[in-house]
Structures are given as C-alpha cells and as structure tokens.
Amino acid sequence: MSNAQINKLENLISEYKRIMQGQVDLEKLTSFAITYHSTAIEGSTLTEGQVYNLLDLDIPAKNKPFSEQQMVIDHQKALVFTLHKAKEKAPITETLIKEIEALVVKNTGAIYNTALGIFDSTRGDYRLLNVFAGSRRFPDTSKVPALMKTLVKEINAKLKTVKTFSEKCELAFELHFRFVSIHPFADGNGRTSRLLMNYILALFDLPVFYVFKSSRILYIQALERARETDNPAVFYNFMYRQYQKFIEKELKKETLKI
Secondary structure, three states, rough: HHHHHHHHHHHHHHHHHHOOOOHHHHHHHHHHHHHHHHHHHHOOOOOOHHHOOOOHHOOOOOOOOOOHHHHHHHHHHHHHHHHHHHHHOOOOOOHHHHHHHHOOOOOOOOEEEOOOOEHHHHHOOHHHHHHHEEEEEEOHHHHHHHHHHHHHHHHHHHHOOOHHHHHHHHHHHHHHOOOHHHOOOOOOOOHHHHHHHHHHHOOOOOOOOOHHHHHHHHHHHHHHHHHHHOOOOHHHHHHHHHHHHHHHHHHHHHHHOO
C-alpha cells in the first residue's frame, strides 16, 4: 500500500478506537466474529449466528458436526488467552506459541505415532512428520525447531525497534507469514498464525481483526505469491486491505446506529 493509503488506515483506526473505548459488548462481538471467520477459513460450516449462539448462549448448532463446534469453542478460548497474554505484555516465546496452538486444537487434535516418534498436537508438540498443502511442501520436520528459534529471536528483536504504525502492522504480518510458512504443527497452523498476528497488534494497542471468510481464496493466493516471489510485501498489502475492510465495516455499523 502507498504511504497515503497507510495513513488513511491509521486515521480510520484512531476513529475506531475512539468509538470502541469502553464498549465491552462490541469487543465481545468482535472476538466472536474473529472466531467465526478464522474457523470458517479452516472448514467450519457453522454460520456466524450459530457461532454467536454457541459462544454466547451455549446453544449447539443443529445438524453441524460436533468436531466443528469444538473447533469454534477451542478457537475462542485460544483467542481469549492470546489477548490476555498480550495485555500482560508477555514476551513471545516458543512456549507461548505452543500454549496457543495447544488451545486451538485442544479437542480436535490428536496423538501421532510416526517413524520419528510420538507427538501430541493437543500439547503443542512440534510435528514429527512432513506436511503439505496442495502442491506446497513445508519445511522438513528436522528443520522446524531451528526455524522456530530463529523466528522468535528475530521477532523479539524487532519488537524493541519498531516505532511507526506501518512498522507495527508489518511486524504482525511478518510473524503471521513466517509462522504459517514454517507450519510447525500438525494442525492449527492457520488459526494460530492469525492469533499471533493479533497478539502483536494487541501488544501495540492496535485493533485486532480477521481475514474475511469471503476472501479465503485471495488470502491463500497472496500467501503463495509471496512465497513464490520471495516478496512478503505481496502478502502485507493484502493484509493491509483486509485490515482496512474490517475497520470500515465496523465504522459503518456504528454510523448506522446513530
């Protein structure tokens, strides 16, 4: 995005934060929406209304798989945990990332028995098997621990130096992109990557947001183009647009109430 577009987004966020101040109900609805869109991207068929009823009123969705409802409940608990840790200014560590992932797949994960050993995704263990997404092969399992150590070290170093709005956003997008490109876990990588992105934003007191379910294909394409061209800016620009789309949508909803 151009500097002018980024400045526009920053101004929109300032207005959004002013409106949201002290609005506990709005924060709750936003967190439910984040869970809806993130789980829908990963295959949940629950409608937005069903997600809200399940999380707010504990009403199960009729004729929907139990596993999908567990996915929704797990994600919401992981989101609450993630934002709480951000509020505490907890440092980003491998342990924290594993805790988030373990919550994401608490009731949908599994114990895997592989040639390299046994690991439990519900405990946040790194994968001991190689994973694919379509034709995309992610780093060999033997490289995962070192890649994660490097990622955590470099993100923490940048956390100490970023100052501008764009630098803060792009650090959040960088963590999202690099984490999901490593794919360190057997399951839950996409959901965890988006939670980690929001963790960074929350650390800087910026609004959290979601990738729209309707943008799923464009989202995947942006990730792939960024990997193929070795140009993360392709992905960052997509995420900036999603961020702006979210903020404008929320501002419009509040304007209509007036």
